[in-house]
Amino acid sequence: MTRGDTLTAEQAEALTRRGLRLAELTVAYNVVEGVVAVTAGVTAGLVSVVGFGIDSGIESISAVLVGLRLAARLRHRVVDERKERLTLKIVAVTFFVLAAYVGVEGVRALVGGDTPDSSPVSVALLVASVIVMPVLAATKRRVGLQLGDNLILADAAETRICVLLSISTLVGVGLYQLTGAAWLDPVAGFVIAAFAVHEGLQAWEGELAEDDDDA
Numbered sequence: 355m356t357r358g359d360t361l362t363a364e365q366a367e368a369l370t371r372r373g374l375r376l377a378e379l380t381v382a383y384n385v386v387e388g389v390v391a392v393t394a395g396v397t398a399g400l401v402s403v404v405g406f407g408i409d410s411g412i413e414s415i416s417a418v419l420v421g422l423r424l425a426a427r428l429r430h431r432v433v434d435e436r437k438e439r440l441t442l443k444i445v446a447v448t449f450f451v452l453a454a455y456v457g458v459e460g461v462r463a464l465v466g467g468d469t470p471d472s473s474p475v476s477v478a479l480l481v482a483s484v485i486v487m488p489v490l491a492a493t494k495r496r497v498g499l500q501l502g503d504n505l506i507l508a509d510a511a512e513t514r515i516c517v518l519l520s521i522s523t524l525v526g527v528g529l530y531q532l533t534g535a536a537w538l539d540p541v542a543g544f545v546i547a548a549f550a551v552h553e554g555l556q557a558w559e560g561e562l563a564e565d566d567d568d569a
Contacts, residue, residue, distance in 0.1 A: 361501070369501040370424055376494050377421035380513065383486065384410040384417070390479050398473035401463050402523045402542040405456035406480070409519055409546065412448045413512055419444060420509045438505050442557050445512065449554030453547040460540035460547070472531045480527065483520040487513055508557060515553050519546050 361369070391407030394400070419441045426434065491513035498506035526542025529535065 366501060367428065369497055370427055370503075373494070373497050373501065373503065373506045374421055374424040374428070376490065376497065377417045377424065377509065380417035380490065380509075381414045381421070383490075384414040387479065387483060388414065391476065394473050394475040394479065398471040398476060400471075400473055400476060400527060400539055401456070401459045402526050402539050402546060403473065403476045403480075405452065405459065405543050405546045406519055406523045408455060409452055409516065409550070412452050413516055415448055416445045416509060416512050420505055423505055441505065442508060445508070446554045446558035449550045449557065453550035453554065456543045456550070457547040460543040463540040463543075464537060473527065476527055477524065477531070480520050480524040484517065484524065487517045487520060491517060511556075512553065515549055518549055522546065522549075 388407045388410030391403055391410060393407075395403030395405075395407055423434075423438055423441055426437075491510050494506060494510035494513055497503075498510055522545040523542050526538050526545075530538045
């Protein structure tokens with residue numbers, strides 16, 4: 355990927371600042387989303403919604419790390435490749451933590467026969483995420499491609515996974531409310547865990563940006 359090499363210093367700085375603003379917006383949105391999701395999920399006993407809320411927290415951590423690296427670039431006018439590779443490793447570990455949590459909670463719900471309550475708040479939150487997150491992911495990807503920046507593209511990929519998680523969780527919660535089948539919620543949680551492991555492995559190997567470049 356060489357697009358960033360054709361930019362002037364001023365253009366690169368402007369795009370980096372835009373990437374930083376997008377990271378800040380991601381943190382702000384996901385903190386609110388995470389708090390609401392965890393609260394609503396715990397109240398209603400919805401494992402997948404709690405997992406979705408934890409994922410929002412993980413995405414916030416990722417965005418904070420990306421924001422710190424972009425801010426450092428703007429201050430020092432240089433890219434620290436070692437620190438940025440380390441950032442991707444940390445993001446990968448958080449994905450694995452999420453997968454473990456959701457998997458354990460899903461098994462517990464299935465074995466214990468827990469019956470979740472309906473949660474209109476959770477449904478409304480997930481619908482909002484399905485609307486907002488694709489726009490945010492596309493904007494990040496566009497900036498990352500223009501700048502030729504692996505870290506921003508990886509962050510965009512993480513936001514895209516949030517879109518998929520929103521859809522899978524919404525389907526699970528929605529079908530439960532329509533059918534009353536309690537097993538649908540932990541199964542949706544297992545889908546979240548599978549996505550998390552997949553993205554975690556790619557982040558660990560530094561392959562997220564390569565996928566974006568091939569898209």
